[in-house]
Amino acid sequence: MAAAKNELTIPGSGRGLLDLYSNWFLLKLLVRKEIKVRYRGSVLGLLWSYVKPLMQFMIYFVALGIFLNLQAKTPNYAIYLFSGIVLVNFFTETLGNSTRSIVENRDLIRKIYLPRELFPVATVLVSAAHFLPQVVILLGAALLVGWTPSAVQLLAAIAAFIVVAILAMGLGLLFGAVNVYFRDSENIVDMILMVVTWASPVLYLWTMARDALGSWFFLYQANPMTVAVEIFHWAFWYPTLGTNQTAMVELPPNLLSLWLPVSLLVSLAVLFFGQYVFRRLAVHFAQEL
Amino acid sequence: MSVETVPDNIAITCRKLRKVFVLRNTRSMKESIVWLVKGRKGDLSKRFDALQDVSLDVAQGETVALLGLNGSGKSTLLKLISGVLQPDGGTVRTRGRVAGLIEVGAGFHHDLSGRDNVYLNGAILGMTEKQIDTMFDSIVEFSEIGEFIDTEVKFYSSGMYLKLAFSIAVHTDPEVFLIDEILAVGDEPFQRKCIKKIKELAAAGKTLFVVSHDLDLVSTVCERGVLLEHGKIIMDAEVHDVVRELRKRSDTA
Numbered sequence: 163m164a165a166a167k168n169e170l171t172i173p174g175s176g177r178g179l180l181d182l183y184s185n186w187f188l189l190k191l192l193v194r195k196e197i198k199v200r201y202r203g204s205v206l207g208l209l210w211s212y213v214k215p216l217m218q219f220m221i222y223f224v225a226l227g228i229f230l231n232l233q234a235k236t237p238n239y240a241i242y243l244f245s246g247i248v249l250v251n252f253f254t255e256t257l258g259n260s261t262r263s264i265v266e267n268r269d270l271i272r273k274i275y276l277p278r279e280l281f282p283v284a285t286v287l288v289s290a291a292h293f294l295p296q297v298v299i300l301l302g303a304a305l306l307v308g309w310t311p312s313a314v315q316l317l318a319a320i321a322a323f324i325v326v327a328i329l330a331m332g333l334g335l336l337f338g339a340v341n342v343y344f345r346d347s348e349n350i351v352d353m354i355l356m357v358v359t360w361a362s363p364v365l366y367l368w369t370m371a372r373d374a375l376g377s378w379f380f381l382y383q384a385n386p387m388t389v390a391v392e393i394f395h396w397a398f399w400y401p402t403l404g405t406n407q408t409a410m411v412e413l414p415p416n417l418l419s420l421w422l423p424v425s426l427l428v429s430l431a432v433l434f435f436g437q438y439v440f441r442r443l444a445v446h447f448a449q450e451l
Numbered sequence: 452m453s454v455e456t457v458p459d460n461i462a463i464t465c466r467k468l469r470k471v472f473v474l475r476n477t478r479s480m481k482e483s484i485v486w487l488v489k490g491r492k493g494d495l496s497k498r499f500d501a502l503q504d505v506s507l508d509v510a511q512g513e514t515v516a517l518l519g520l521n522g523s524g525k526s527t528l529l530k531l532i533s534g535v536l537q538p539d540g541g542t543v544r545t546r547g548r549v550a551g552l553i554e555v556g557a558g559f560h561h562d563l564s565g566r567d568n569v570y571l572n573g574a575i576l577g578m579t580e581k582q583i584d585t586m587f588d589s590i591v592e593f594s595e596i597g598e599f600i601d602t603e604v605k606f607y608s609s610g611m612y613l614k615l616a617f618s619i620a621v622h623t624d625p626e627v628f629l630i631d632e633i634l635a636v637g638d639e640p641f642q643r644k645c646i647k648k649i650k651e652l653a654a655a656g657k658t659l660f661v662v663s664h665d666l667d668l669v670s671t672v673c674e675r676g677v678l679l680e681h682g683k684i685i686m687d688a689e690v691h692d693v694v695r696e697l698r699k700r701s702d703t704a
Contacts (some may be wrong), residue, residue: 274557
């Protein structure tokens with residue numbers, strides 16, 4: 163460090179996401195602040211992180227599972243539904259908050275130089291902190307109905323989570339940066355969030371999309387969210403089925419061998435693009451906010 | 452860009468620095484698209500030069516007062532040096548860690564306790580966890596906050612708020628301090644304490660770069676004065692001479 167101290171440096175020149183490593187302590191504090199502040203002044207506090215997804219789950223379960231009778235064709239439909247919902251919630255929370263993160267922290271960004279990537283990345287970590295308790299509920303429910311996963315399934319679920327985190331971070335960087343210039347960005351994101359629940363087999367079965375889309379089905383599968391949700395089904399829902407029930411359901415082909423790597427590549431491409439745009443635009447954040 | 456050799460004792464160097472502000476009048480995609488479709492008629496934005504051809508070297512341990520009337524580009528120059536803004540032309544280089552006492556309290560969160568805010572703001576200003584741990588008692592003592600350190604900041608009086616924020620800022624211990632209009636913090640005894648602290652920093656060989664309209668104050672703290680007018684340096688000399696020149700100019704204005 164002694165050598166670096168004597169170097170002349172260009173103020174305000176970040177190295178993008180690599181800067182996060184040297185600012186780990188600050189990132190930790192920002193995440194802790196967000197978690198503390200989120201439910202300030204509310205009686206239920208962090209419980210809201212459970213109540214809201216549970217409510218959402220019940221609405222879908224009653225409307226789709228019972229009224230439209232999807233649970234007849236899908237054994238343990240509740241587990242099927244919930245495992246998709248937690249993942250989609252993680253995605254929507256991350257993307258929604260990271261899109262707003264730059265504009266919301268404008269007071270800081272205008273006055274002090276910090277690697278601006280800190281703010282969107284902090285929202286990813288905050289969402290992950292809210293995601294974990296939901297996964298605990300999911301695991302509890304799955305265990306109740308006789309869940310026996312294999313190690314590969316658990317690893318695949320972790321990989322799927324990482325894919326979603328990368329995708330959400332990439333889109334969050336992109337829309338967070340664009341939002342500084344055009345506040346329309348928030349509305350575009352709101353629309354994406356509306357679509358995303360239905361663009362993956364969260365509420366219905368993937369076979370319905372396959373039958374309807376025909377030869378265009380590969381596009382549906384190229385969506386990393388779709389693959390991640392299917393892997394979550396395979397890891398959390400499929401192992402709860404009895405031998406007579408597994409015959410009823412069909413799993414997407416080539417999930418691990420083809421689609422997981424594809425989804426990872428797509429997400430990484432989104433992340434690189436998001437980071438590229440973010441870096442280009444971040445230079446002028448302070449004067450545009 | 453030609454690489455100039457800069458002497459080792461230079462803390463801040465600016466070369467032909469230029470900053471243009473584009474004042475955009477539009478905030479939505481619709482307006483921009485309409486403007487594009489109409490063949491880019493009319494101007495969506497106004498431009499104005501905040502800084503033009505500013506070249507300046509500050510040696511380590513120097514105390515420089517940046518003077519000028521409102522809108523002369525002082526804060527813009529400070530923001531370019533701190534890296535908040537990027538120049539549209541020319542270069543800025545700094546040596547060592549630069550920290551701004553710019554608008555203290557920018558990183559405060561009202562719903563966190565004073566203690567949490569010390570850590571958060573300290574980290575924002577570039578301190579490590581260890582540094583804050585060791586400085587913590589000293590920060591609290593200097594701020595005179597005492598037992599209120601565990602109270603949420605929203606219940607603080609504005610004086611307490613500024614005292615704590617200032618206290619964190621002066622404890623960040625960088626090589627170069629950028630100070631923007633914050634010497635007028637708190638009541639008189641605290642102000643005296645702040646000024647004493649800043650003089651201590653100067654005596655300890657820190658580089659100080661001060662923007663203030665309090666001309667008597669800056670002439671006691673700083674040695675060198677730089678006068679800006681309409682984004683240009685028009686005088687760079689001993690601080691008392693520069694203050695005299697500025698007073699003369701504002702009287703005729």
